Amino acid sequence: MLRSSFTKDLTEAGCDEAGRGCLAGPVVAAAVILPKKFRHKLLTDSKQLKKDAREELRHEIQKAAIAWAVAEVSHTEIDEINILNASFKAMHLALDKLQEQPQLLLIDGNRFKPYRDVRHECIIKGDATYFSIAAASVLAKTYRDDLMLGLANQYPGYGWETNVGYPTEAHRDGIKQLGITPYHRRSFTLLPEQLELF
Secondary structure: OOEOOOOOOOOEEEEEEEOOOOOEOOEEEEEEEOOOOOOOOOOOOHHHOOHHHHHHHHHHHHHHOOEEEEEEEOHHHHHHHOHHHHHHHHHHHHHHHOOOOOOEEEEEOOOOOOEOOEEEEEEOOHHHOEHHHHHHHHHHHHHHHHHHHHHHHHOOOOOHHHHOOOOOHHHHHHHHHHOOOOOEOOOOOOOOOOOOOO
16 A cells, blocks of 8 residues: 655645546646545555546545645647646646645655655656655546547547557557648657657
């Protein structure tokens, strides 16, 4: 089972993002403050969960959380400032939206751009270590998956309803056959051979 908190006394917000490795769409981040003694038998890294479980957990997290927020940074801004900076910005935007100010941030991964004067801890595989980061991973992923499902209806042929923008064979086949959409990240290598698409 994951850990409930990093400290005994500080208000902690777990932060994670979704969509960093995608070829299309925004990067989405979430920040979640859970009660200190929060426990859940099923909650873990969203990538390890099936879609139905993520959806169920999404509602449980939103109900149990002291505060939670989700934010996104667009594909165009990703192209302008790069995906790492866009991921940090999305986390900062989510933190800005929290109804309660955290005293400590638990960040999934090994790097982070400091947020205001709030202390942070970077934790590799944090979404499989702390409930608050796992909760953030679930909220970020479910929000982004919903968004990409909507875009899949507008732009069929790329398999976004299942791959949500990740570089699967179906997605790359769609790019080869149909070209790119307005939502593709032009700074990314969309095809291994990087065909002339623009």
